[in-house]
Amino acid sequence: MRIVAEHLSCIYNAKSPFAVKALDDVSLTVEEGEFFGIIGHTGSGKSTFVQHLNGLLRLPSSLKRGKKKDDTVLTVGEFDLTSKKTDFRALRKRVGMVFQYPENQLFAETVFDDVAFGYKNFAEKKPEQGELETAVREAIEVVGLDYGAVKDASPFDLSGGQKRRVAIAGVIVTKPEILVLDEPAAGLDPLGKREVMSLLHKLRESWCKTVVVVSHDMDEIAENCTRVAVFTEGKVKYVLPPAELFKRTEELTELGLDVPLTAKLVLALKKRGVTIDCDYTQEDFIRKVLARRGEKC
Amino acid sequence: MKALEYRDVAFSYGEESAFRMEHLNFSVEEGEFLAVLGHNGSGKSTLARLANGLLTPDGGEISVFGTPLTEKNLFEIRKQVGVVFQNPDSQAVASIVEDDVAFGAENVGLAREEIGKRIDFALRAVGMEEYRTATISRLSGGQKQRVAIAGVLALKPKLMILDESTAMLDPRGRREIVEVVKRLNEEEGITVLLITHFMEEALLCSRAVVMNRGEIVMQDTPEGIFKRGEELITYNLALPRIGEICKKLRAGGMDVRDALDVNTLAEEICKCVS
Amino acid sequence: MLKDVSFGQYYPVKSFVHNLDPRLKILFLIGYIVAIFLAKEFLALGLCAAVLLFAILFARIPFGKVMRAVKGILFLVLFTAVINVFFHSGDAVYWDGPAVLWEWKIFHVTQAGIVFSAFLILRLFLLVICSSLLTYTTTPVSLTDGIESLLTPLKWIRFPVHELALIMSIALRFIPILMDETDRIMNAQKARGANLDSGGPAKRVKAIVPVLIPLLLSAFRRADELGDAMDARCYSGGKNRTKYKKLRFSWRDLLAFVLLAALIAGVVVMRFYPVFPL
Numbered sequence: 001m002r003i004v005a006e007h008l009s010c011i012y013n014a015k016s017p018f019a020v021k022a023l024d025d026v027s028l029t030v031e032e033g034e035f036f037g038i039i040g041h042t043g044s045g046k047s048t049f050v051q052h053l054n055g056l057l058r059l060p061s062s063l064k065r066g067k068k069k070d071d072t073v074l075t076v077g078e079f080d081l082t083s084k085k086t087d088f089r090a091l092r093k094r095v096g097m098v099f100q101y102p103e104n105q106l107f108a109e110t111v112f113d114d115v116a117f118g119y120k121n122f123a124e125k126k127p128e129q130g131e132l133e134t135a136v137r138e139a140i141e142v143v144g145l146d147y148g149a150v151k152d153a154s155p156f157d158l159s160g161g162q163k164r165r166v167a168i169a170g171v172i173v174t175k176p177e178i179l180v181l182d183e184p185a186a187g188l189d190p191l192g193k194r195e196v197m198s199l200l201h202k203l204r205e206s207w208c209k210t211v212v213v214v215s216h217d218m219d220e221i222a223e224n225c226t227r228v229a230v231f232t233e234g235k236v237k238y239v240l241p242p243a244e245l246f247k248r249t250e251e252l253t254e255l256g257l258d259v260p261l262t263a264k265l266v267l268a269l270k271k272r273g274v275t276i277d278c279d280y281t282q283e284d285f286i287r288k289v290l291a292r293r294g295e296k297c
Numbered sequence: 298m299k300a301l302e303y304r305d306v307a308f309s310y311g312e313e314s315a316f317r318m319e320h321l322n323f324s325v326e327e328g329e330f331l332a333v334l335g336h337n338g339s340g341k342s343t344l345a346r347l348a349n350g351l352l353t354p355d356g357g358e359i360s361v362f363g364t365p366l367t368e369k370n371l372f373e374i375r376k377q378v379g380v381v382f383q384n385p386d387s388q389a390v391a392s393i394v395e396d397d398v399a400f401g402a403e404n405v406g407l408a409r410e411e412i413g414k415r416i417d418f419a420l421r422a423v424g425m426e427e428y429r430t431a432t433i434s435r436l437s438g439g440q441k442q443r444v445a446i447a448g449v450l451a452l453k454p455k456l457m458i459l460d461e462s463t464a465m466l467d468p469r470g471r472r473e474i475v476e477v478v479k480r481l482n483e484e485e486g487i488t489v490l491l492i493t494h495f496m497e498e499a500l501l502c503s504r505a506v507v508m509n510r511g512e513i514v515m516q517d518t519p520e521g522i523f524k525r526g527e528e529l530i531t532y533n534l535a536l537p538r539i540g541e542i543c544k545k546l547r548a549g550g551m552d553v554r555d556a557l558d559v560n561t562l563a564e565e566i567c568k569c570v571s
Numbered sequence: 572m573l574k575d576v577s578f579g580q581y582y583p584v585k586s587f588v589h590n591l592d593p594r595l596k597i598l599f600l601i602g603y604i605v606a607i608f609l610a611k612e613f614l615a616l617g618l619c620a621a622v623l624l625f626a627i628l629f630a631r632i633p634f635g636k637v638m639r640a641v642k643g644i645l646f647l648v649l650f651t652a653v654i655n656v657f658f659h660s661g662d663a664v665y666w667d668g669p670a671v672l673w674e675w676k677i678f679h680v681t682q683a684g685i686v687f688s689a690f691l692i693l694r695l696f697l698l699v700i701c702s703s704l705l706t707y708t709t710t711p712v713s714l715t716d717g718i719e720s721l722l723t724p725l726k727w728i729r730f731p732v733h734e735l736a737l738i739m740s741i742a743l744r745f746i747p748i749l750m751d752e753t754d755r756i757m758n759a760q761k762a763r764g765a766n767l768d769s770g771g772p773a774k775r776v777k778a779i780v781p782v783l784i785p786l787l788l789s790a791f792r793r794a795d796e797l798g799d800a801m802d803a804r805c806y807s808g809g810k811n812r813t814k815y816k817k818l819r820f821s822w823r824d825l826l827a828f829v830l831l832a833a834l835i836a837g838v839v840v841m842r843f844y845p846v847f848p849l
Contacts, residue, residue: 097762105759107784121764189336189494190535268563290549292570380803387793388800399815401804412815
């Protein structure tokens with residue numbers, strides 16, 4: 001499924017003194033199979049944008065938007081999200097959404113029940129026990145937990161990192177084609193962060209075709225993403241592959257955004273007369289630097 | 298003088314909990330800017346909560362600026378030890394910035410004029426003077442935490458503990474907080490205990506300790522700690538990325554020395570290439 | 572997201588009325604309500620209306636906004652008015668024609684009934700507009716401050732004024748946070764296919780569990796965290812505690828007070844020496 005947004009705008013508290021333009025004429029396309037990154041400050045509109053992708057935030061009907069030629073387009077695969085007739089449940093089954101701090105949505109008595117929640121909700125008819133068990137087992141195992149050990153445990157007794165995995169399992173249990181995650185690694189310790197990122201990698205290879213991830217961690221963005229969109233004040237500033245985007249280190253810094261360590265090093269080396277042309281992944285950077293070795297020592 | 302001293306402290310959260318702290322011995326010098334590192338559940342927060350009596354040790358003694366912490370002097374100790382917590386959304390009592398900053402000062406019964414002065418001072422120290430009458434719920438995460446710091450500063454503490462106060466912030470918010478705290482340490486002479494799991498933040502500190510399972514397992518300068526990368530990994534921590542790159546370059550045969558900031562590493566690399 | 576419940580209906584502009592002391596505004600509202608109920612004739616009520624109109628102009632609240640407050644109770648007002656039209660009896664004559672216009676069994680429409688209903692409608696409208704003017708021009712925070720200050724004398728009878736004020740202030744602070752949280756959790760469960768808006772009552776109650784449990788857990792967690800943060804800032808109840816914010820009356824308040832006093836005096840005078848009695 002392809003995501004296409006054109007001229008998408010969104011205003012909170014319209015017509016009140018507190019009106020905030022959260023999205024301002026956003027146009028971007030995410031191809032099937034991408035590992036798409038979205039970066040920007042808190043309040044830049046990234047979370048608002050991703051919440052449109054499964055219809056949690058709806059576009060006001062075209063009547064309300066004014067009859068003047070309205071060119072807003074928002075489609076996800078065959079779903080037209082500007083239409084009222086769209087079957088949003090069917091859409092949500094195929095577009096999984098992991099919110100910030102997803103462990104806060106756990107509620108069931110056992111891990112099994114919590115993960116099964118989404119599967120049961122989206123099933124056409126009541127799933128058979130065997131089918132349900134297989135789905136839940138697969139989801140729990142793919143996020144790296146031991147099914148036998150956790151399935152009957154209370155989700156509230158698990159560690160922070162484990163809770164987050166259970167929450168992610170509860171979203172991917174329906175095998176969505178697109179998985180959207182809003183800062184999936186926020187608040188975890190360094191090891192937890194790395195585990196979550198490698199989990200996303202694994203999921204894209206074996207589970208969900210497309211992954212869209214909102215993140216502040218530029219190093220992870222540089223390591224993993226096929227393309228990156230930069231949001232500032234509700235607008236999309238750039239949509240580029242990381243190798244291109246982080247060439248603009250100075251522009252990004254001016255926007256107050258971080259860049260990956262590799263980009264900082266490339267810039268510092270450039271100032272010292274050493275040009276390294278890499279794609280900003282750690283591996284490529286090291287390879288390119290090592291290739292220059294021996295010229296002096 | 299020791300700002301904070303733990304002598305043989307033991308603590309547990311009850312029989313069922315797997316966490317145990319036994320014979321913790323550890324001290325913080327006055328004026329120090331100390332980082333406490335450790336994975337989630339290593340006991341970092343317990344350390345903070347013991348220091349101002351939010352938790353009571355099962356054994357041993359905790360002293361603050363030479364005074365042993367007891368049930369009776371809890372109030373006096375809390376004036377000296379300010380704690381800023383993790384969640385920017387659940388620390389403020391009032392809706393308006395100045396009202397919240399005033400809260401602590403009101404609690405200890407200061408005179409009105411003095412409270413006004415303290416608010417001026419605290420908001421200036423965290424760079425939020427323009428937001429004096431702003432509504433807290435409309436501020437960014439970093440700004441909310443700066444207000445929380447100001448609320449603690451209004452009590453003029455001599456020791457300030459930041460209990461993962463940056464964990465829920467975005468990079469910009471984290472930078473704001475670390476800069477403010479660093480300045481407080483340098484200009485106001487406040488002793489700072491920065492509890493964090495962002496390795497990069499530890500680089501700004503004069504000393505760092507690593508906790509694991511309720512024990513202090515490493516104590517050194519940040520540089521010293523990051524040299525022992527293998528050991529860090531056994532405590533479920535990761536090297537800062539820059540350390541990782543140094544290590545990999547060396548593994549590839551490039552003779553770079555350990556560097557903890559971008560410019561030093563760039564210099565090191567320049568020495569090895571033309 | 573970004574819903575500002577903490578502001579309630581507050582309309583953020585700078586105006587004479589916004590700047591009044593909240594205590595005075597609360598007292599003004601009470602005084603005004605008394606005046607409305609003391610008023611026994613249209614002229615007195617007209618006087619009240621004039622004062623209110625004056626206040627709205629000085630508060631710089633758009634007229635549409637004021638009318639919106641009335642819209643909420645329109646049904647209630649009309650309902651009471653209709654009942655009164657049909658049941659109020661009296662033989663007073665206000666214009667040429669019979670005193671009783673229409674009669675059927677226990678229902679009767681009289682001239683007195685129509686006039687009385689009109690009087691009632693006006694009275695209720697004034698009441699609602701004046702109350703909403705208070706919430707339009709005063710933030711919940713200063714309202715709380717005002718209430719606390721007005722209740723202070725009750726400390727003498729050991730009424731926990733400080734605790735009550737603190738509870739109100741914390742509630743104000745946490746309502747928007749918990750609303751946001753509710754929104755977030757509902758969205759998260761909807762994204763997992765939860766059906767929160769349809770089905771019978773039993774089904775809906777069941778559907779709310781996945782929202783309610785995380786919300787309660789989060790509220791308890793926050794309460795815990797807030798408790799720690801308050802302890803860490805030396806909170807130990809209202810004893811020996813000082814207060815930074817002192818409300819102070821200014822010339823504006825004096826002016827408003829004089830206006831109110833004049834209004835009440837006028838209405839009282841008219842009560843004893845009616846000009847156009849009903």
